Amino acid sequence: MEMETEVSGEKEKKQIVVLLIGPPGSGKSTFCDSVMKSPHRPWSRICQDIINNGKAGSKSQCLKMAIESLKEGKSVFIDRCNLDKEQRSEFVKLGGPQVEVHAVVLELPAQVCISRSVKRSGHEGNLQGGRAAAVVNKMLRSKELPKVNEGFSRILFCYNDADVENAVKTYSMLGPPTRIMNFFKKVSAVPASSSNEATNDATTPKANEKTEIVRVSPSKKLGSVVPTLAFPSISTADFQFDIDKASDIIILSLVKAKASRKNIDSGRFFTFVGDITKLHSQGGLHCNVLANAANWRLKPGGGGVNAAIFKAAGPDLEAATRARANTLLPGKAVVVPLPSTCPLHNAEGITHVIHVLGPNMNPNRPNYLNNDYTKGCKILREAYTSLFEGFLSTVQDQSKLPKRINQATMSDSGAEDSERNKKYKGLQDKARTNNLESGSVDDAGDSGKKMSKGWSSWALALHIIAMHPEKHENVVLESSDNIVVINDQYPKARKHVLVLARQESVDGLEDVGSANIQLLEEMHDVGMKWIKRFQDEDASLIFRLGYHSVPSMRQLHLHVISQDFESDHLKNKKHWNSFTTSFFRDSVDVLEEVKSQGKANVESEAVLKGELRCNRCRSVHPNIPKLKSHIRTCPSQFPHHLLQNSRLLARPESSN
DNA sequence: GTTCTAGAAC
DNA sequence: GTTCTAGAAC
Incomplete structure (x- = not known):
């Protein structure tokens, strides 16, 4: 859009081709007429119903006229139904360096369209009266909603009159330039819909956190889409990072980014005040990449930007995030392609969300830095760098990036980190040399792995059984309204059963709260x-009862497992460590924690990579076979900790 | 040579 | 989660 190209420092004002999409009676012509009342920009309405000297004409006539209008410097409305991809494709091709193509979808209820078409008289295309209902219904049956990957740089959905009114306003306002704001100024909260301008009044940063956004456009353009990143200030709200120090960092990061990467020009940054999830519909801005000030668990909730983005994106974002990473280290970022089914993708044109985790100065959150601003600034700088690199990777070729960046550790293992970064960078560099299209929706698809809710198909087995135990009688040992008991399909000990929670949406320990105490x-x-x-069958068996900190399979499940670990299915380090380190959370402890603090503590997955220690004498063994042969005969008593609070469940007569 | 692990694919 | 397998470790 004009305002966008101006604020990003480009001289040309882009013309726009707007395809109205909707059946007869959806209000396409009215929409165009309303916008054209505004004097700000010259428009040409190209209506197939009258293009032929007042009579209905052809698609090619519309195309021809569109090209002429564009040559005259006008922006154009394509006022025809445009209901399927094929009908739209020729018009989308009108896009280019000087021309953006938008879609405005009038998704009003069929009833409304039909009754309007039936009632109206003197319709341009002579579609009125009784015939209209049949035509509208037929058209709606074959309609195909537009997607960004058809080549639209913006798609706007209108579901009701208010949406239409807003859209009219947005297009009517095109023309007046937007001021380029000083970078990262503290700004007063301006209602998002009222203005794109930020005032310079300094007020409390917290109030503005959600609405303060900075935008980046690399100069390299791909087709008519200008890759654009919108990001909130990282670490300043929930993580209580001093905002002045933060603003110093980001400017430094930008300068550095500018110096090291030719394709980011710092002149293309500006600040926007509004709701980051409504940049397009409310702000009229086109950003295809959103940065999220995430939490380390990459979970929805919390406050501010994170909650807003997850809410706006719906479960699709959670699913896509889960497929990439479970947790995030401070200073790191993870790029998540948004599925085209996601409302944020459709309505706002967002193709990627980049989760970023900054340093934490809030004592109530993990990795609290206790006002160590030396460390904090370093991590914040790292966070912005990761973010920009992530953004760059969306401009480059997504498919060459690792399918899943494993950042599932909270430890400070520097060596491991730099190793991982090297790997990641290597892949990124490789990706850069491939000059492929960016931001394509299909890039997000990952090799046939179907994810309904962030879990791969194999990870849903427990969930499926928990939801419908009656359909799995062959494996269910016991079931009630709240729980199902099954044998672990791959028992890691002589006795190993799972108690599944049947409640929906309690997928693992991290989802458990005070509300679930009875269930636990x-x-x-x-x-x-x-x-x-x-x-009763074998008094020598000793058990532990507990949860994995981070489950591999969906649906909260309690492991009931004998401590012999005598099983051919116990094959690797992860298996062993998941039952014998702090990753295994004893049910008694979980219950106590949920009762006292409203949630259970969880251990990082990093411990799964640790040494192989005997679960009794804690001796270290070089590999699984050696460990297994040791535990068959280890004579030691269990560690003291496990003998407390009934963590270890043994019959009195068999002392160990 | 064999054993074992770790990562990719499913 | 498991299976498969390349290649590291021995």
Whole structure:
């Protein structure tokens, strides 16, 4: 759009081709007429119904006229139904360096369109009266919603009259230039819809956190889409990072970014005040990449930007995020392609969300830096660098990037980190040499892995059984309204069963809160009952009852597992460490924590990579076979910690 | 040579 | 989560 190209420092004012998309009676012509009342920009309405000397004409006539209008410097409305991709494709091709192509979709209820068409008289295309209903219905059956990958640089959906009114306003306002703002100024909260301008009044940063956005456009253009990143200030709200120090960092980062990368020009940055999830619909800005000031668990919720973005994107973003990473280290970023089904993708044209985690100065959150601003600034700088690199990778070729960047560790293992970065950078560099299209929706698809809710198909098995135990009678040992008990399909010990929670949306320990205390107690009791049953058969069996900190499979499940670990299915380090390190959270501890603090502590997945230690004497073993042969005969008592609070469940007569 | 791990694919 | 397998470790 004009305002966008101006603020990004480009001299040319782009013309626009707007394809109205909607059945007869959806208000296409009215839309055009309303916008054209505005004096700001010359428009030409190209209506197929009248193009032929007042009579209906052809698509090619419309195209021809569109080209002529564009030559005259006008922007054009393509006022025809444009209901499927094929009907639209020729018009989309009108886009180029000087011309953007937009879609305005009038998705009003069919009833509304039909009744309007039926009632109206003197319609240009003579579609009125009784015939209209049949035509509208037929058209709606074959309609195909537009996608960004058809070549639109912007798609606007209108579901009701208010949406239409807003859209009219947006297009009517095209013309007046937007001021380029001083970078990262503290700004007062301006209602998002009222203005793109930021005032310079300094007020409390927190109030503005959600609405303060900076935009970057690399100069390299791909087709008619200008890759654009919108990002909030990182670490300043929830993480209580001093905003002045933060603003110094980001300017430094930008200068550095500018110096090191020719394709980012710092002149293309500006600040926008508004809702980051409505940049397009409210702000009229086109940003295809959103940065999210994420939390380390990459979960929705919290406050501000993170909550807003996850809410606007819906479960699709959660799913896509899960497919890339489970957690994030401070200073790191992870690029998540948004599925085209996502509302943010469709309505706002967002193709990628980049989660960034900055340093934390908030004592109530993990990795609290205790006002160590030396360290904090370093991490913040790193965070912005990661963000820009991530953004660059979306401009470059996505498909060459690692499918999943594993940042599942909270530890400060520097060596491991730099190793991983090297790997990641290597792949990025490689990607840069491939001059492929950017931001294509299809890039987001990852090799056939179907993800309904962030879990691969294999990870849904427990969920499926928990939801419908009656369909899996062959594997279900016991079920009630709240729980299902099954044998672990690959038992890691002589006795290994799972108590599944049946409640929807409690996928793992991290989703558990005070509301689930009863459920946790029932799961615990059921687990205890099975332990008793097993020990009645074999009194020498010793059990632990607990959860994995980060489960591989969806649906909260309690492991009831004997401590012999005598099983051919126990094959690797991850298996062993997931049951014998702090990654395994004893049910008694989980219950106590949820009762006292409203949530359970979880251990980082990093511990799974640690040494192989005997679960009794804690001796270290070089590999799994050696470890296994040791534990068969280790005579030691279990560690003291496990003998407390009934963490270890043994029959009194068998002392170990 | 064999054993074992770790990463990719599923 | 498992399976498969290349190549590291021995």
